[in-house]
Amino acid sequence: MEPNEQVLAFLNENLNKKIADGNYWDNSGLQTITVKGGKFQLSAITGDRRGWEPISNLAQVKQGVVKNREHYWCLSAEPQPRTRKDRSRCSANGWNKG
Numbered sequence: 476m477e478p479n480e481q482v483l484a485f486l487n488e489n490l491n492k493k494i495a496d497g498n499y500w501d502n503s504g505l506q507t508i509t510v511k512g513g514k515f516q517l518s519a520i521t522g523d524r525r526g527w528e529p530i531s532n533l534a535q536v537k538q539g540v541v542k543n544r545e546h547y548w549c550l551s552a553e554p555q556p557r558t559r560k561d562r563s564r565c566s567a568n569g570w571n572k573g
Contacts, residue, residue, distance in 0.1 A: 499548035502564045
């Protein structure tokens with residue numbers, strides 16, 4: 476494949492990706508990002524919420540994983556152990572045990 480064809484294939488693949496609606500958790504389990512209808516909202520389990528922001532402020536790393544600033548957030552539908560001992564951590568690869 477020619478370099479220009481590779482660039483076009485990459486752009487077509489990534490432009491068609493849609494960030495799925497749902498709740499995305501950080502590593503601490505104390506904050507979530509709620510994605511709904513092309514917008515997202517950051518909230519904490521304490522009930523504090525920020526205003527809705529455009530989804531363009533999130534980067535989709537892979538299906539079920541988004542990045543906001545320097546933090547990765549994983550879709551809550553993905554498996555996440557709930558005990559502190561075996562809680563998974565969200566990374567660019569998704570949920571990782573540890």
